[in-house]
Amino acid sequence: MSSSFHLDLDxxxxxxxxxxxxxxxxxxxxxxxPAAWRQVFAVESGEYPDAHLRYVSLACMHCEDAPCLLxxxxxxxxxxxxxQAVQVEADLCIGCHSCSIACPFGVPRFxxxxxxxxxxxxxxxxxxxLEPACVRVCPTRALACGSPNELGASVSxxxxxxxxxxxxxx
Amino acid sequence: xxxxxxxxxAKIPGSDTGIEVCKSICAICDPxxxxxxxxxxxxxxxIKVEGSRENPHxxxxxxxxxxATRQYVYNEDRLRTPLRRTGPxxxxxxxxxxxxxxxxxxxxxxxxxxxxxxxxxxVFYVGYPKQMRPFVQRLAMQFGSPNFCTESSTCFTAxxxxxxxxxxxxxGPDVAxxxxxxxxxxxxxxxxxxxxxxxxxxxxxxMRLIVVDPRCTPLASRADIHLQLVPxxxxxxxxxxxxxxxxxxxxxxxxxxxxxxxxxxxxxxxxGFDPQRVERITGVPAEKIRAAxxxxxxxxxxxxxxxxAPVGHNTNGVQNYRAVFSLIGLTGNFDVEGGNRVTPYxxxxxxxxxxxxxxxxxxxxxxxxxxxxxxxxxxxxxWADLVDQAQAMDLPRQIRTGDPYPLRxxxxxxxxxxxxPDSAGFLESxxxxxxxxxxxxxxxxxxxxxxxxxxxxxxxxxxxLRCYPEQYVALSQPAIAPIGESRSDTDIVFDLARRLALADxxxxxxxxxxxxxxDAFDAALDWILAPSGMSVAELKKHPGGxxxxxxLKYVARKYRxxxxxxxxxxxxxxxxxxxxxxxxxxxxxLPTYRPPRYSAEGSxxxxxxxxxxxxxxxxxxxxxxxxxxxxxxTNGLRPRPTADLxxxxxRRLGIEEGDEIDLSTPAGAIRVHAGLxxxxxxxxxxxxxxxxxxxxxxxxEADYLDPIxxxxxxxxxxxxxxxxxxxxxxxxxxxxxHTHERSGAGNE
Numbered sequence: 001m002s003s004s005f006h007l008d009l010d011x012x013x014x015x016x017x018x019x020x021x022x023x024x025x026x027x028x029x030x031x032x033x034p035a036a037w038r039q040v041f042a043v044e045s046g047e048y049p050d051a052h053l054r055y056v057s058l059a060c061m062h063c064e065d066a067p068c069l070l071x072x073x074x075x076x077x078x079x080x081x082x083x084q085a086v087q088v089e090a091d092l093c094i095g096c097h098s099c100s101i102a103c104p105f106g107v108p109r110f111x112x113x114x115x116x117x118x119x120x121x122x123x124x125x126x127x128x129x130l131e132p133a134c135v136r137v138c139p140t141r142a143l144a145c146g147s148p149n150e151l152g153a154s155v156s157x158x159x160x161x162x163x164x165x166x167x168x169x170x
Numbered sequence: 171x172x173x174x175x176x177x178x179x180a181k182i183p184g185s186d187t188g189i190e191v192c193k194s195i196c197a198i199c200d201p202x203x204x205x206x207x208x209x210x211x212x213x214x215x216x217i218k219v220e221g222s223r224e225n226p227h228x229x230x231x232x233x234x235x236x237x238a239t240r241q242y243v244y245n246e247d248r249l250r251t252p253l254r255r256t257g258p259x260x261x262x263x264x265x266x267x268x269x270x271x272x273x274x275x276x277x278x279x280x281x282x283x284x285x286x287x288x289x290x291x292x293v294f295y296v297g298y299p300k301q302m303r304p305f306v307q308r309l310a311m312q313f314g315s316p317n318f319c320t321e322s323s324t325c326f327t328a329x330x331x332x333x334x335x336x337x338x339x340x341x342g343p344d345v346a347x348x349x350x351x352x353x354x355x356x357x358x359x360x361x362x363x364x365x366x367x368x369x370x371x372x373x374x375x376x377m378r379l380i381v382v383d384p385r386c387t388p389l390a391s392r393a394d395i396h397l398q399l400v401p402x403x404x405x406x407x408x409x410x411x412x413x414x415x416x417x418x419x420x421x422x423x424x425x426x427x428x429x430x431x432x433x434x435x436x437x438x439x440x441x442g443f444d445p446q447r448v449e450r451i452t453g454v455p456a457e458k459i460r461a462a463x464x465x466x467x468x469x470x471x472x473x474x475x476x477x478x479a480p481v482g483h484n485t486n487g488v489q490n491y492r493a494v495f496s497l498i499g500l501t502g503n504f505d506v507e508g509g510n511r512v513t514p515y516x517x518x519x520x521x522x523x524x525x526x527x528x529x530x531x532x533x534x535x536x537x538x539x540x541x542x543x544x545x546x547x548x549x550x551x552x553w554a555d556l557v558d559q560a561q562a563m564d565l566p567r568q569i570r571t572g573d574p575y576p577l578r579x580x581x582x583x584x585x586x587x588x589x590x591p592d593s594a595g596f597l598e599s600x601x602x603x604x605x606x607x608x609x610x611x612x613x614x615x616x617x618x619x620x621x622x623x624x625x626x627x628x629x630x631x632x633x634x635l636r637c638y639p640e641q642y643v644a645l646s647q648p649a650i651a652p653i654g655e656s657r658s659d660t661d662i663v664f665d666l667a668r669r670l671a672l673a674d675x676x677x678x679x680x681x682x683x684x685x686x687x688x689d690a691f692d693a694a695l696d697w698i699l700a701p702s703g704m705s706v707a708e709l710k711k712h713p714g715g716x717x718x719x720x721x722l723k724y725v726a727r728k729y730r731x732x733x734x735x736x737x738x739x740x741x742x743x744x745x746x747x748x749x750x751x752x753x754x755x756x757x758x759x760l761p762t763y764r765p766p767r768y769s770a771e772g773s774x775x776x777x778x779x780x781x782x783x784x785x786x787x788x789x790x791x792x793x794x795x796x797x798x799x800x801x802x803x804t805n806g807l808r809p810r811p812t813a814d815l816x817x818x819x820x821r822r823l824g825i826e827e828g829d830e831i832d833l834s835t836p837a838g839a840i841r842v843h844a845g846l847x848x849x850x851x852x853x854x855x856x857x858x859x860x861x862x863x864x865x866x867x868x869x870x871e872a873d874y875l876d877p878i879x880x881x882x883x884x885x886x887x888x889x890x891x892x893x894x895x896x897x898x899x900x901x902x903x904x905x906x907x908h909t910h911e912r913s914g915a916g917n918e
Contacts, residue, residue, distance in 0.1 A: 010370075013359040013388035014388060015233055015359060015360070015366075016234040016807050017231070017233050017234045017236075017237055017363070019234065019807070020234040020235075020238050020803045020804065020807075021220075021234075021237045023237075023238075023803050024219055024237055024238070025180075025181065029802070030802040030806035042847070044848045047817070048398075048816060048851060049398065052391065053386055053391050053847075053848060053849060055388070122180065124177065124180030124182065128177075128180075136220055136221070136230060136231070137237055138231060139228070139232065139233055139366060140367050140370055141367060141370075158374075
């Protein structure tokens with residue numbers, strides 16, 4: 001069964017806990033460039049007094065039809081059999097950045113050795129029944145990880161409740 | 171890579187990887203959060219950090235600061251041995267010495283100062299964390315000094331004072347049961363992250379939310395009504411809401427008639443605060459003020475969520491918060507389920523944990539009347555009447571003038587000069603002291619001024635008692651060995667008590683007695699915990715904490731039986747205590763509104779040259795005071811000192827994102843980068859405090875203080891912003907050298 005991330009945009013508050021938990025899990029050193037595999041963005045729209053601020057936490061989507069995987073000329077980007085996560089085999093990476101050009105989410109990062117690095121869905125943790133570090137840390141429970149259909153069903157359940165509540169109010 | 175290597179790389183605990191999970195607590199922020207930690211440890215070293223699931227406060231989660239624990243604990247700035255200063259103060263030249271030599275030097279100096287100038291000439295100070303406070307306060311008082319002061323001279327206490335002046339006690343919001351939450355300048359998403367989840371859950375179940383905040387915070391963006399007021403105008407807004415509630419007959423007549431003092435005068439006063447006038451003062455549309463007042467007054471039950479400091483950080487801060495808190499009684503929401511409830515105080519600023527302790531008896535072993543007057547007691551008499559500490563904001567003045575008596579020695583746990591307005595002036599005043607000891611985790615800009623520096627442990631290296639409003643309690647145990655020769659702050663207190671030969675069996679049990687000196691901390695905790703029925707032995711069996719056994723049940727409307735602990739025994743719309751000081755301090759018994767001393771309304775001449783409002787220290791998600799600037803993982807999220815301003819103001823000033831700007835007041839200037847964001851209201855500039863390269867407290871005068879609390883007006887003054895390149899030459903800095911001083915941030 002494949003796993004993927006889900007982000008509840010109503011709950012993400014841009015607190016960066018996911019970013020730092022990922023740095024801690026993966027022992028990533030921070031220098032001058034944005035090296036984190038999970039990034040948080042503040043998205044602003046409108047102007048005072050009607051300004052609106054929203055936040056988005058973004059990492060590899062582990063796409064089913066992953067453009068990075070297709071673009072990789074050496075087979076360094078591959079799919080893990082057990083978790084279906086898109087992963088990188090550093091030994092095979094030649095640092096050509098094709099994956100970076102192909103990725104619609106700007107996910108690939110390149111370490112000091114020039115090789116591609118990115119979120120591996122904490123695949124090894126999943127095998128032992130542990131959530132990805134970013135999901136575990138999330139203080140508002142905005143981030144989740146699981147089968148896309150099950151995650152979708154839980155979103156539907158919340159939407160159903162909202163619809164019922166609205167119906168009751170009106 | 172084989173299976174074991176993959177497990178090791180993923181840090182999976184187990185006997186094959188040698189990774190063990192140990193329980194601890196995070197004390198990077200303090201005191202109402204302190205999440206439970208699961209530390210993954212291999213070969214005695216932490217390799218990964220998670221939140222403890224069994225701790226109901228954080229439920230397995232953390233914030234970005236706690237997630238960076240490893241860079242905090244293993245930071246290269248950690249002090250490793252006791253140090254003695256060898257160069258001039260501030261030079262940073264020290265030599266390592268032994269603990270015995272360091273502690274004996276401190277004791278020699280304290281005894282010399284006491285013999286010559288009296289015990290009150292020694293000042294004891296505690297910054298962050300807070301766990302050693304009761305122990306240091308007892309040490310100070312048993313030594314004979316009334317001068318125990320803390321970081322609470324600028325945080326939280328003004329909120330507590332405002333509550334005490336109105337109700338004689340604090341009353342916290344019952345978020346779990348309320349139908350409407352009025353969050354007044356609070357944003358737990360940044361300041362108390364675990365609480366944010368509870369708020370979102372409450373919103374999901376239909377709780378209505380009103381947020382009062384100058385910023386467009388994550389909480390404000392989820393509000394039904396966001397009252398985005400001009401910083402410092404909180405009092406006027408609250409009085410405007412009271413005006414609507416009274417005018418429309420939405421107040422609790424029965425409560426006000428039976429249990430309130432001064433309502434008639436209050437009613438007359440708020441008659442002048444019609445929403446149109448309040449709109450002109452606060453910038454909040456009159457219709458929104460009406461809507462918020464109606465929603466809060468009619469939701470029943472409705473609760474007010476205050477914050478630790480923002481409203482109090484104003485030259486009229488206590489009066490402004492009194493006006494806000496008056497709304498609770500006015501609407502009958504005091505001490506009711508779903509309103510603001512009075513719950514018994516448990517331990518270390520946490521109330522409602524379901525048990526009581528002897529903390530107060532422990533930290534106050536003798537009455538104030540036994541001792542000399544406290545620092546700040548003449549200048550801030552309301553503080554002295556309501557708060558069992560000295561007011562540290564008066565330290566620099568008394569050090570300089572020796573009035574009413576000279577101060578000669580300072581023993582500080584976590585000293586941070588950047589906490590003080592006019593932080594450079596505070597450092598200068600330290601030069602006049604004969605002896606300074608600073609006990610800290612890190613080498614800081616403040617510890618450079620100490621004669622003796624002692625290395626303290628972080629929370630994961632020691633034991634401390636912590637309780638949570640979810641009726642949960644933990645006595646943490648060391649998860650790793652102390653870094654270098656560092657020791658727990660409380661161990662240092664007990665060692666000093668022994669060397670000072672204090673006649674106090676709790677602090678200095680003495681050899682051969684019932685309690686061995688090594689067990690003094692546990693014995694003192696057992697004494698403190700006695701009324702709770704819990705013991706250290708029981709708590710030690712649960713290193714990740716345990717539910718409080720037989721927690722105290724909440725009883726509503728206790729005032730019907732026992733009245734209010736105020737001078738009149740009633741809720742006081744008009745304060746009897748402030749009435750006593752009305753002439754001396756120029757304050758009113760009613761919660762009157764006055765604009766910030768430096769504001770367009772309060773100082774129009776100044777506002778011509780300094781047209782923007784400066785709001786300092788409003789929380790950001792990655793920083794808590796100065797404590798995480800030195801961690802690359804958190805500092806990297808906002809790597810340059812940055813002032814946030816609204817894009818419309820920036821356009822007008824020709825400033826673009828990231829531009830270098832000079833931020834100035836008549837008191838000084840700092841050079842920072844511009845952050846353009848709709849988070850900021852037009853006309854307001856936000857600068858986070860304590861930055862080692864751009865200390866915004868240099869822009870405040872030392873006496874920019876609320877006369878009631880002594881709190882600095884950090885959240886409302888006037889400033890000017892100029893783009894650097896628009897002037898002569900970016901290299902020709904007009905700034906004083908000290909603003910560019912590169913030093914570690916203090917462990918405030």
